[in-house]
Amino acid sequence: MELICPAGTPAAFHEAVDAGADAVYCGFRDETNARNFPGLNFSREELKEAIAYAKKKGCETFVALNTFMRAGAEEIWYQGAADAVACGADALILADFGLMAHVAEKYPDQRLHVSVQASASNPDAINFLVDTFNAKRVVLPRTLTIADIARIGKSIRCEMEVFVFGGLCVMAEGRCSLSSYATGKSPNMNGVCSPASHVRYRKDGRDLVSELGAFTINRFPEGEAAGYPTLCKGRFDIADSNGYAFEDPVSLDVMGELEALKAAGVSALKIEGRQRGKAYVAEVVKVMKAAVNSPPDRRGALLSRLRSMSEGQKTTSGAYEKRWR
Amino acid sequence: MQLIPPLLTRPLNAVPLVVIERVCRLMFRRIGLAHPGLFERLGEHKAKRFAFLPTDVPLAFIVEPASDTIFVWRKTTDVIADAVTEAPLFMLLALMEGRCDADALFFSRDLSVTGDMEAMLAMRNALDASSIDLSKDLARLAGPFAPMAGRVIGEIRNRALDRALAGETASWN
Ligand code: SF4
Numbered sequence: 304m305e306l307i308c309p310a311g312t313p314a315a316f317h318e319a320v321d322a323g324a325d326a327v328y329c330g331f332r333d334e335t336n337a338r339n340f341p342g343l344n345f346s347r348e349e350l351k352e353a354i355a356y357a358k359k360k361g362c363e364t365f366v367a368l369n370t371f372m373r374a375g376a377e378e379i380w381y382q383g384a385a386d387a388v389a390c391g392a393d394a395l396i397l398a399d400f401g402l403m404a405h406v407a408e409k410y411p412d413q414r415l416h417v418s419v420q421a422s423a424s425n426p427d428a429i430n431f432l433v434d435t436f437n438a439k440r441v442v443l444p445r446t447l448t449i450a451d452i453a454r455i456g457k458s459i460r461c462e463m464e465v466f467v468f469g470g471l472c473v474m475a476e477g478r479c480s481l482s483s484y485a486t487g488k489s490p491n492m493n494g495v496c497s498p499a500s501h502v503r504y505r506k507d508g509r510d511l512v513s514e515l516g517a518f519t520i521n522r523f524p525e526g527e528a529a530g531y532p533t534l535c536k537g538r539f540d541i542a543d544s545n546g547y548a549f550e551d552p553v554s555l556d557v558m559g560e561l562e563a564l565k566a567a568g569v570s571a572l573k574i575e576g577r578q579r580g581k582a583y584v585a586e587v588v589k590v591m592k593a594a595v596n597s598p599p600d601r602r603g604a605l606l607s608r609l610r611s612m613s614e615g616q617k618t619t620s621g622a623y624e625k626r627w628r
Numbered sequence: 629m630q631l632i633p634p635l636l637t638r639p640l641n642a643v644p645l646v647v648i649e650r651v652c653r654l655m656f657r658r659i660g661l662a663h664p665g666l667f668e669r670l671g672e673h674k675a676k677r678f679a680f681l682p683t684d685v686p687l688a689f690i691v692e693p694a695s696d697t698i699f700v701w702r703k704t705t706d707v708i709a710d711a712v713t714e715a716p717l718f719m720l721l722a723l724m725e726g727r728c729d730a731d732a733l734f735f736s737r738d739l740s741v742t743g744d745m746e747a748m749l750a751m752r753n754a755l756d757a758s759s760i761d762l763s764k765d766l767a768r769l770a771g772p773f774a775p776m777a778g779r780v781i782g783e784i785r786n787r788a789l790d791r792a793l794a795g796e797t798a799s800w801n
Contacts, residue, residue, distance in 0.1 A: 312757035314726060341746050342669040342753030499746040511740065529735050552735075580756045583729035612732040 304564075305571040306595060307365065307464060308588045311343040315581040316353045322588035326363035328396060329353065329577065335383040336367045337398075337420055338577040339494025351390045363393035369418035370494050371399045371477075381405055388413050396442065397421070398477055398491075403436040417441040419466070420477035420491060426458040433461045440464055442573060444476045445555065448625050449563045456568030463568060468591060469575025470614060471555040471621055472496070473535050481534040485516040497533045504532075521552075528552070528616040536614075552615030557623045558594050558606050583612055632684040632717060640686055641702075649700040652689065655766055656698040662765045667693040669754035673747040679709035682717035711748035715739040718788040726756045 308324035310316035319327045330336025332344040345353065354364045366387035372380045380402050387395055388410050395413060397403050398420035406415055419442040423429045432438040440462040443452060456463055472479070472490075479496070483489040486501040503514040509525040513532040520537040523529045530536050530552020539548050555575070557564070564572070572595070574587055590609055594602045610618055640648065660666065667674055670693055680689045681703065688707045690699040701707060713720070715738055722728040723739075730752050733739035741748050763785060767778030 312753065314757050314759060340749060340753065341671070341673065342750035342757070499749045502745045504740065504742055504745070506740070506742070511737070523737070526737070529737055579731055580723075580729040580752075581726045583732060586729075611736065612729060614731075614735055616735055 304561075304569060304595065305464075306588070306591055307571050307573040308591075309469070309574055309577040309579070309584060310353070311338060311340070311577040311579070312581065313345065313349045313353050315577075315579075315584040316345075317356060318581045318585035319588050320357050320360050320362045322585050323592035324362055324588055326365055326393065326571075327353075327357060328365040328367055328573075330367040330369075331383050331386070333379065333383070334373075334492075334494050335370055335380050337369045337418075337490045337494045338367075339370075340578050341499060343578060347386050347390065350387070350392075354391045358391070364391075365394040365396050365416060366390075366392040367396040367418065368402060369396050369398040369420045371420075371491050372401055373492065377401070377405075384410070394440070400432075400436075403432065403438070407436040411437070414439050416464070417461075418477075419444055419472075422475050422477040424455075424475070426455055429455065429459045429461065433459065440571070442466075445472060446475055446622050449560060449567055449623050452564070452569065452623075453567035462570040464571035464573050465557075465564060465569050466555060466575055467557045467561075467564070467572045468587065468609070469555060469579075470531070471550065471553060471575075471619065473550045473621070479535070485518055485534055497531065502532045530615045551617065551619075553617045553619045554613035554615070555621050556606060556609070556613070556618035557620045558591070558602055560620065560623060561595070561602065562599055586612065634684075637685050645700060645702060648687065649698075652698050652700050654769065656691075657696075658769055659760060659762075659765050660696055662768075663758050663760060666758050666760075667754055669757055670747075670750045673744075673750045676710040676744060676747045677708070678748065678751050679707045679712040680720050681707065681712060681714040682720055683714055684716050709743065711741065711743035711745070711751070713739065713741050713748060718785070721762060721785065723752070724755050725760050725762060726758070730756075 305325040307326045307328060308319040310319050310327045310329045316327055316329060330338060330344050332346060357364045368380055368383045384395060384406050394416045395406055396416045396418045398418040406413055415436060415438050417423050417432050417438045422444050423432055423441050424444050424447060429441050438461055442464045445466050477491050482496045486498055488495055488498045490496040497515050501516045505512050511523045511529060513520045515532050520532045535549040536552045538546060541548060574591060587609060590605055594605045610616060674693045678691045686703050688701040688703050690709055719728060719733060719738060723730055763778045763782035766781060767774040770777035
């Protein structure tokens with residue numbers, strides 16, 4: 304199975320390639336990609352150089368243009384697609400049907416992948432995108448169980464890519480409005496969930512308090528591992544209890560289910576984390592590559608090294624192994 | 629978290645601030661010369677002031693990218709900056725070189741950030757995108773002794789960082 308690795312900067316890109324990525328995904332420095340963070344991402348020139356570097360090392364480059372186009376400003380996304388094609392991207396990762404139509408029509412030879420943001424989670428939706436826009440691969444939302452993935456795999460006409468490690472977006476992706484509700488900005492339209500411009504950390508005695516817009520998201524007592532200031536990982540007062548309403552500050556790790564994912568027909572494993580530093584990318588890609596090539600009983604020991612780098616310093620298999628609670 | 633014991637940092641209180649600042653500016657200029665595009669990723673945040681507060685050193689370092697200057701303050705004075713990052717000195721230096729992941733240090737509570745998060749995130753990404761290597765960049769200040777200085781700086785850095793990441797408090801005596 305291919306290992307698809309994140310890069311937010313050319314430095315991280317080089318680290319990912321050198322650590323053994325089969326493909327690296329990245330995006331432009333604007334609202335066309337779902338990791339539109341300050342100081343992150345690639346200029347056109349940087350992308351061109353990165354793709355050339357990857358090609359030399361036998362690694363592919365996927366360019367994420369995976370936000371939804373703003374009516375009247377489609378040109379920003381069209382230009383992004385044109386530039387990514389001109390730079391030699393091996394695939395474009397797209398979420399917006401309008402942009403898929405544009406790419407399929409204008410660049411019929413360009414390989415097209417369906418972004419997780421498109422939230423294509425059943426065979427009808429996926430086959431529609433395959434038939435209509437010639438999509439070659441779908442990145443499945445992190446809301447499906449492995450049994451769901453196996454069922455879908457039997458009835459679709461394209462490859463499947465799934466997230467196996469990194470940050471966990473727990474809602475139906477591309478549909479979550481929590482960030483919009485709190486800040487007016489969302490990953491779907493602006494490329495940022497819980498934008499840094501609306502985040503505030505303050506110390507209250509020995510506690511660390513995180514705030515998003517007008518909302519207090521969490522309060523971490525001294526010594527407790529912290530998490531990102533996203534609403535889905537917030538700790539709230541609900542009726543008589545105080546706790547995590549949706550999900551704990553935790554990261555995804557389903558590498559323990561690699562054999563089951565392979566049997567389900569998954570052809571590519573995706574690592575989340577374009578917003579992370581190059582040290583993280585280098586370490587995670589190296590360990591994941593070793594884990595993929597190791598027998599199942601050795602994977603656990605390898606992957607335990609990564610837990611301390613994860614959100615909340617904990618990992619979960621998320622919806623892949625969904626149980627009723 | 630204190631990685632450097634106070635015994636080692638106490639003498640800094642006796643050194644005039646102007647001397648410390650001059651040394652820091654020399655190093656800052658050297659890094660700037662080696663990495664001319666360092667602050668390009670800051671964009672609109674270039675005009676802001678960034679404070680770095682080592683938790684184990686009684687000094688504060690304030691960087692002004694717009695004027696390419698670093699200021700050094702004693703921690704006894706209130707720091708005025710748009711964004712403030714606090715962590716043990718060697719972790720701050722490791723972040724500067726991209727040897728550590730800032731999010732991981734934040735999750736483990738070794739690093740804290742207050743103030744303008746957007747500006748500090750841009751700074752973090754700008755530093756991470758650069759290829760600063762303190763042992764190489766600063767060794768050049770040693771002129772003909774650069775290779776030896778580079779080795780010594782690199783060795784100290786690697787040892788300190790290994791200890792820091794292993795969660796040890798350094799015992800340097
Ligand atoms: S709030 Fe949580 S679930 Fe919603 S987009 Fe952000 S990370 Fe995903």
